[in-house]
Amino acid sequence: MDPEFIVLPMVLIGLPWLIMHYVTKWKTAATITNDDEVLLEELYNLAKRLDERMDTVERLVATDDPSFNPVKRIQPDQDSDNQQLRELEQLLAEKKGARP
Template sequence: MEDVFLPIIIVGMLFIGLPWLIFHYVTQWKRSSSLTVEDENLLDELHDTARRLDDRLRSIERIIAADNPDFRPGQISDRSENPEYRRADEPERIENWRRGEHR
């Protein structure tokens, strides 16, 4: 009689238990990979802060342009895209940061 129950248990584990286990962890993985409400609120807050900072920078540029005729608006904010302002060791600094050697 024991010889009959063992194959039934093994087949049940293969066709019911294993797929349930796989689907359970796939669901957990998908749930954890999405943004939580707190993360979305933080991103919205950071976006608003960045927008306000950009508005302030443009206001400062307008004030400087009014005081200095040689000033070109956008000059301050263009530094990140301009290769002239990039440091020569920037790729090395980024790699050191990734390795944890930034201290």
């Protein structure tokens, strides 16, 4: 058997198959799944609720103890802090609107 009959099919069939196999692997690995999106949205909502609770707790403690000085963190309802949240909420709304 000639080596040409082995090498030629390997080059014409095997090499493109190998390249396409890894291209599809890279494409699927780079995307986020629907389950991941749902989990991220749940985590975002949880973080938002926890932030609101922290604001409430700090307000309650501040009314009980005037000398209370909260640890420096994102201050509630400041426009500069809420800008990124508004952008994220807008993206989520657009994504939900795009879904059938």
